[in-house]
Amino acid sequence: MSSIELNNLVKKYGDGFPAINDVSIDIPDGEFIILVGPSGSGKSTLLRMIVGLEDITSGDLMINGQRVNEKAPRDRNLAMVFQNYALYPHLTVFENIAFPLRLNKHKLSEDEIRDRVNRAAATLELTEHLDRKPGNLSGGQRQRVAMGRAIVRQADAFLFDEPLSNLDAKLRGQMRTEIAQMQRRLGITSVYVTHDQTEAMTLGDRVAVLKRGVLQQVASPRELYEQPVNLFVAGFIGSPSMNFLPAEIDGTVARTPLGDWEIPAEKAEKGRGRGVVMLGVRPEAFEDAAFADAALKQHGSEFSAELTHTEWLGNEQYGYLTFEPEEGVRKVLDELAKDLDADELNVQVVVSLDANSRLKGGKTGTIWVDTRRVHLFDPETGENLTRDAEEGARLTQEAAEDRAEEIAQAKERDAKAAQAVG
Template identity: 65%
Template sequence: MSRIELKNIVKKYGDGFPAVNDVSLDIADGEFVILVGPSGCGKSTLLRMVVGLEDITSGDLLIDGKRVNDLAPRDRHLAMVFQNYALYPHLTVFENIAFPLRLQKGKHSEEEIRRMVHQASGMLELDEHLDRKPSNLSGGQRQRVAMGRAIVREADAFLFDEPLSNLDAKLRGQMRTEIARMQRRLGITTIYVTHDQVEAMTLGDRVAVLKKGILQQVASPRELYEQPVNLFVAGFIGSPPMNFLPARVSGSTLHLPHAEVTITGDLVEKVKGKDVVIVGLRPEHIKDATVETTPEHAVHFTAVVDQTEWLGNEQYAYIPFDADRAVRDKLDELDRELDGEGMHPQLIVNLDARSRVIEGDEADLAFDPALMHVFDPESGDNLTRDDEKAAQIAKDSEAQRRMALERAKKREAAKGGAA
């Protein structure tokens, strides 16, 4: 049980390139924090610095208020699950899980070790595999052994380095819930690295989004989704990703490729003097006006649908558009940062499954301008971010987290009492 603080952490490699640049993060006891970002953003490096496998160039790493920068990995009392599991192939599953216990010489009797390993293996449903070697296990079982090895140590915190990326899609979903359940049950501080935003959104109490070694935003998944601080975060969180449309500014009107939106309040001031801005619209916020009811002040527009994909529960429509020269470069750059493919810009609309729009149709679409984000094309800052609302979301999420943790602890106690 511990609190982990990262203070202005910097990692520079030999060539002076900062892989992690000035990252500060305060992780509360029992919190599940996700480090997320596209490949090469420094998230794994950051995790490895926390566990002690990489040196910290500058900054402080505190565990429970104690500076641990110079401690060896074994003295930090953290447990880590590696991306490729790193099981010891010459040891059985039992010995793999018992390995950390055996290293603590004289601390545990043979009897105790057996009890602790069985407790962990029972929790992970590994009991019948204890005598097997890792090479005879399936990917999911190996993953569980790696987790068992972490659990059994009763470490101060869990660190996961893309633990699910080697599993197939179905198993990944199962293991994801498994990890979430385990974390709540043990109430243990957890840092989890992933490039998969679904994992980030579903698992994390708070998610830290990194880009090129710089921390962009740390917030609850909900806040990231509703109140992103900049273009990068907005584009990274959400699937399918947020649509970015160029918009010409004239007074209090924004001219989008397909529609015109009248803006009010602060925003008019904020966009003043700018020729163009980038408007962010989530695919699920654009509706088919013929089948769904839209709010009164909704902006209606028509567009020719190029392609549709019907998935049963929902339907995607693709509408190509030409991006304004002025913001084209910015959008291309963003696309590259998000590991994109450099495709022709298109508007993705997540339609209701009932919608009968087909390819080539001129669709009647509408969106609520209140849900629209406006970004500064130069800095990428979100001009529509509502700090008050964001603070409220953060407060709610924190309260929810505490409640969930409390409940899990109570249940565990009740179970313990019954057993």
């Protein structure tokens, strides 16, 4: 196992364009870190720089405290899991997993190779498939074979390049769980690239958000969600994403296209005197006023709005509202859409409603919003004016403690299972 340090990494191509621009991240031993961002953000390039498939223009890449900028990929002892599996179709599952061991310059005996392969196969529930060819396996099984090949190498770290993107939704969910459990059992440092929100939010100890080669924020999924550092992170993290409305702060009232909302004084203070700010609020901060808890209503505001349509999902439903932005606000939203790799941002507000709410498209209803959960952003710089850095740090620290406890429990379970077998 290994720690990885990225110190001011820069990657420039022939035209001088910085695909990676001054990125610094410390990845401690055993951490599972996710690299996310829209297409062209540099996440895959950064992963390839770590493994040695892309040269580093400037900065230092440290593995276990040693600078490895000039080391060949085979000398970094890192295991890469590709999205297309990279399996040899003519070899059996056993031989595919054993392949890196047979290439090892420190030759292993056949007994050692067989032992490592069998242990990896047992971990990944592949034992009964060892004599089969990859073409006869499902997508999920082929992905596990690729992971088995990484495990047997006893590498210092795993690097995953969108490993689940070729699988259907149901299988992605299953494999996501398997990868998370495997990483907990092995406690191995892992760097994982994805564009999938669910993978990023459920797998990682921390998530690093990139935009056009520049690191925006590194934090636990919960800190990113609840305390985003800027408009881009707030808009990128979460599905449905955060709603953005123009607002002017008058005392403790936010004047928005959907009505006047009373907001906490400490938040209002951050936006007062700035003219128009962007107010961000997530869908779950809303509710059909008829279903809002009476005790909570004192912490928010109600407004009337006509819904364009609703989506009922069984355990919940979403309602959709629209508003007409001024030209300056439209420009901010268009720029954010480009950053998020979208053609445009729909000028709408998504509100979460109780599954039993009877609000429907074309109807005007009363909506309640918990204004304690709003954020105010500077429309020019994108800065989150109301971010609570201390609360964010606490959320990430809690996540680290929970993760350490999970890994310790997983190791304890494996030790007890090994004793029972012995």
